[in-house]
Amino acid sequence: MGGRWRSALMTAAGFVLLVLLWELAKLVLPDAGVSVGDTRVLPRTDDAAMPHVWTVLAQLGRPEVAVPGARLVGVAVAAAALFTLGLALGGLVLGAVLGMVLALVMLRFELVERAALPYVVLSQTVPLIAIAPLVAGWGGKIAILGWSWQPWASVMVISSYLAFFPVAVGMLRGLSSPIRADVELFRAMAAGWWTTLLRLRLPASVPHLLPALRLATAAAVVGAIVAEISTGTRGGIGRLIIEYAQSATGDPSRMYAAILGAAVLGLVAAGAVGLLDVGLRRYRGSVR
């Protein structure tokens, strides 16, 4: 457990360091940035381009609009981040399940592996920006059992589209990780395919699956945010970043507050997946 505390401490220290670097850049570099000839090589550091960290934090406590009873920026950011977190986690679960099923099918039928794996890789080279409107467009034409497609469902699907890839690849690798002697031992014990899967391949896949899930979490969060922006879905942090960026050109601290919200959202999602690590601890040390 000492290692866990230390890693938490290091994370906090890293954050402090980042804040210090930000403020140091503002302090040392000229407001107009650094230019070589006509080319600016370092950005402007005035308050309009790089607001102080405390200005950003203070922004969270201000009302969104100058009307009595208006929502605080912090509340708006938190609500939006929570909304996006839900979509990202939903996308992660959907993507992870899809990825695992795909890995199992590829394991079971070698032909499928050879046929599908190139497309699995190919799927990730298609730009997200390109498929987002497609998904939203198709989704708009579907109604499942009387439930009409909602914009947030498109976001979840797109998020899962990014999340399934590392899970499928990591899981397949993990499922195929037992050495021949282990597989033969199970055969010698007259264990069938499913028993071998349950007692050997699944436990052996955990050390490969956990890092894959961590990658998938990051991908799901990014996917959800980008999907919100490119499908124009309201209510999430992606949309909020755009709104704040457009409405407050003179005061970028509000946009940074929203970006901060997105970063915290990513940390929370990563932390949630980190809990899996703890639950599956007994299976971790088995990479050979």
Add this chain to the structure above:
Amino acid sequence: MTGTADGAGDETADGAADATAAVRLVGLDKAFGSVRALTGIDLTVAGGEFVSLIGPSGCGKSTLLRVVADLEQPTAGTVEVSGKTARRARLDQDYGIAFQQAGLLEWRTVAENVELPLQVHGVGKAERRQRAGELLELVGLADFAGSRPGQLSGGMQQRVAIARALAPSPQLLLMDEPFGALDEMTRERMQAELLRIAGETGAAVLFVTHSIPEAAVLSDRVVVMSARPGRITDVIDGCRPRGTRAPLGHGVDGAELAGDALSDRVDDVRESTAFFAAITAVREALRKGHG
């Protein structure tokens, strides 16, 4: 008694106790593509008999073991294990198997590893626990039931693997260089352990090894093989010390010899002239097969 006709004249006493041979191979051929891994193998292992397979790399001794285990299909010939087809015997868990690598599952405790074959076959939890306890007692690791395999030394891991192989109470143990990765001292101790366990369980053992002394000290018979094509060139009597299952009147006061006593007997064998004679015979047979 026809089952033990193959050079096992001195095994008739054991054979009589169990009319079905543990392993019976007749005219066995195995080819991998154009490579003839095994040709014309005739071999019978009687119930309770300890038979070693020895030969140069590529002589097909591991392949032979794997054919018996139904991990490879023979190209031609008959394979009978406990009077059944190899496949049937595998499905019935009539044999236990151990490889050079202990191959314990890291996420399971020592006891859970031993229980694995029983779990695979749907034996209830309480019964499994009890059987694993007995087996760990047998291999002298009762205190390590709750440990992880990673916490055990190589020799201890191999003993767990043997306990696991014994879990379904097989009458045949197939072992592919199980002590190959162990240091010499551990290896000698494990050899004595194996003889004790084989004696106590009455299981026949088919044992693949590279080591001439190991084959000589453990075996009732040493089967010498030669490569290209893989075949049996000689069968030589080994020096297996008996005693653990001595008939009444033969052991100490008719009782079973304790493990320590057997261990002393094994040490005696290692210094006996019969042992050196067996080693010489095996070595000459190997050289003859090579030339």
